[in-house]
Amino acid sequence: LPRDKLNPPTPSIYLESKRDAFSPVLLQFCTDPKNPITVIRGLAGSLRLSESPQKPPKNTPKTPGPSEGDRRWREVTVAASPAGHQENNNFCSVNINIGPGDCEWFAVHEHYWETISAFCDRHGVDYLTGSWWPILEDLYRSNIPVYRFVQRPGDLVWINAGTVHWVQATGWCNNIAWNVGPLTAYQYQLALERYEWNEVKNVKSIVPMIHVSWNVARTVKISDPDLYKMIKYCLLQSIKHCQVQRESLVRAGKKIAYQGRVKDEPAYYCNECDVEVFNILFVTSETGGRNTYLVHCEGCARRRGGGLGGVIVLEQYKTEELMQIYDGFTLVRHLGELGHTWAHLGHTWGSWDTPGHTWDIPGAHLGHTWGSWDTPGHTWDIPGAHLGHTWGSWDTPGHTWDIPGAHLGHTWGSWDTPGHTWDIPGAHLGHTWGSWDTPGHTWDIPGAYLGTAGRAGTHLGHLGHTWES
Numbered sequence: 001l002p003r004d005k006l007n008p009p010t011p012s013i014y015l016e017s018k019r020d021a022f023s024p025v026l027l028q029f030c031t032d033p034k035n036p037i038t039v040i041r042g043l044a045g046s047l048r049l050s051e052s053p054q055k056p057p058k059n060t061p062k063t064p065g066p067s068e069g070d071r072r073w074r075e076v077t078v079a080a081s082p083a084g085h086q087e088n089n090n091f092c093s094v095n096i097n098i099g100p101g102d103c104e105w106f107a108v109h110e111h112y113w114e115t116i117s118a119f120c121d122r123h124g125v126d127y128l129t130g131s132w133w134p135i136l137e138d139l140y141r142s143n144i145p146v147y148r149f150v151q152r153p154g155d156l157v158w159i160n161a162g163t164v165h166w167v168q169a170t171g172w173c174n175n176i177a178w179n180v181g182p183l184t185a186y187q188y189q190l191a192l193e194r195y196e197w198n199e200v201k202n203v204k205s206i207v208p209m210i211h212v213s214w215n216v217a218r219t220v221k222i223s224d225p226d227l228y229k230m231i232k233y234c235l236l237q238s239i240k241h242c243q244v245q246r247e248s249l250v251r252a253g254k255k256i257a258y259q260g261r262v263k264d265e266p267a268y269y270c271n272e273c274d275v276e277v278f279n280i281l282f283v284t285s286e287t288g289g290r291n292t293y294l295v296h297c298e299g300c301a302r303r304r305g306g307g308l309g310g311v312i313v314l315e316q317y318k319t320e321e322l323m324q325i326y327d328g329f330t331l332v333r334h335l336g337e338l339g340h341t342w343a344h345l346g347h348t349w350g351s352w353d354t355p356g357h358t359w360d361i362p363g364a365h366l367g368h369t370w371g372s373w374d375t376p377g378h379t380w381d382i383p384g385a386h387l388g389h390t391w392g393s394w395d396t397p398g399h400t401w402d403i404p405g406a407h408l409g410h411t412w413g414s415w416d417t418p419g420h421t422w423d424i425p426g427a428h429l430g431h432t433w434g435s436w437d438t439p440g441h442t443w444d445i446p447g448a449y450l451g452t453a454g455r456a457g458t459h460l461g462h463l464g465h466t467w468e469s
Contacts, residue, residue, distance in 0.1 A: 010039055010107075010147045013040045013041065015043055021047055039157055041152075041154075083132055085164070086194070087159065088179060088205070088207055089206060090194040093180070096154075097152065098153060101173035102151060102169075103168065103175065104168050105150070105151055105165065107164065110190065116134065129203060183220065208278075216231060218329075225331060235326050235329065256313045258315050270297040272297075273299070277296070279316050279322075281295050281313070
């Protein structure tokens with residue numbers, strides 16, 4: 001790859017208001033698998049956070065990372081320079097610099113983690129548990145693009161699922177970071193893959209994915225078909241494992257005691273191998289001053305000697321309970337289906353013919369909001385800004401809305417032209433809108449992409465849909 005491709009520009013978002021910070025489109029952009037890392041600048045200002053950075057104590061040395069001549073694929077111990085890593089179970093991460101100094105970031109897309117892992121193996125460093133600092137030239141020679149940027153005070157960095165990254169302080173600074181797990185198919189798939197890889201490498205998964213999957217199935221409504229299928233399959237394999245395990249114990253004459261879970265009870269891990277233990281627990285009692293109970297997986301419990309002698313087997317869910325959760329976990333209606341709100345906007349659109357109704361944030365995907373429908377003299381603030389055009393004032397007689405649909409290759413009819421239809425303003429949705437001048441007509445179901453056939457003979461027939469009452 002040419003050098004410019006090996007140093008791609010880091011996606012950056014500049015926030016101007018609190019509304020921008022909570023825009024659903026911002027989340028969609030950050031979680032897009034094509035964007036391994038995103039810098040969100042101006043967050044502190046847009047949220048009006050208090051700016052009171054600590055002052056460094058006198059004579060506190062700056063703690064940059066390994067110098068350019070000292071960087072190696074080896075153990076590094078500089079505390080202010082988090083070494084190369086992926087987050088626990090490939091989860092996303094959020095990191096905000098509260099100052100007063102800057103940080104320099106390096107990031108590589110998840111696609112290349114195996115190549116970097118191979119570099120670690122060749123240099124005798126454990127990729128999952130060791131501390132290592134990559135040599136950039138090694139990555140460039142392997143055609144691995146590296147995102148490189150500076151995080152200033154008040155900047156928030158979103159690390160997408162699975163992104164390999166490492167950081168060095170260029171001054172004295174404080175950073176706050178936490179892991180997050182957005183409910184996306186991409187995040188869930190990478191989390192499960194790392195969960196299984198950790199088990200192979202005898203590394204503890206900080207996120208108990210089986211426990212989490214059952215909690216999601218019990219408490220969350222999923223509308224993404226890909227995410228739903230993966231979770232459903234995980235639950236099926238979990239039930240199968242529990243049932244096979246249970247039947248084996250019953251055949252061997254081992255007593256299984258039911259002990260249901262209590263509120264806020266944590267997930268369990270094997271005391272020996274750190275693998276997650278779900279539902280069927282193998283418990284031993286260690287006496288030393290007071291009784292201590294240890295949980296084991298079946299394999300480690302059997303390796304203790306004497307079969308399962310001295311081991312208590314507890315069951316936390318009846319098979320019927322798990323089956324009930326499994327059967328109750330269904331895919332919710334697709335966004336835009338009859339009677340459904342446009343959940344990806346986080347708002348519903350009021351009926352077109354409802355006097356005094358506002359259209360709540362239908363332009364949120366543009367990064368702007370539309371003015372109230374019933375507010376005289378209000379302008380619709382730049383919802384078409386991404387098109388390079390602005391819309392005319394709502395209250396300007398005879399004014400046309402200048403080319404907000406230019407990316408569609410069409411213009412919208414003049415606002416003051418009687419009997420005129422708005423040509424293709426909804427084409428980016430894959431649909432056409434009903435005539436503007438149809439009395440008593442409502443714009444029903446703006447998600448009419450359910451399969452309503454287009455009117456035969458229209459020049460819009462290639463869209464295949466119309467918005468009809």
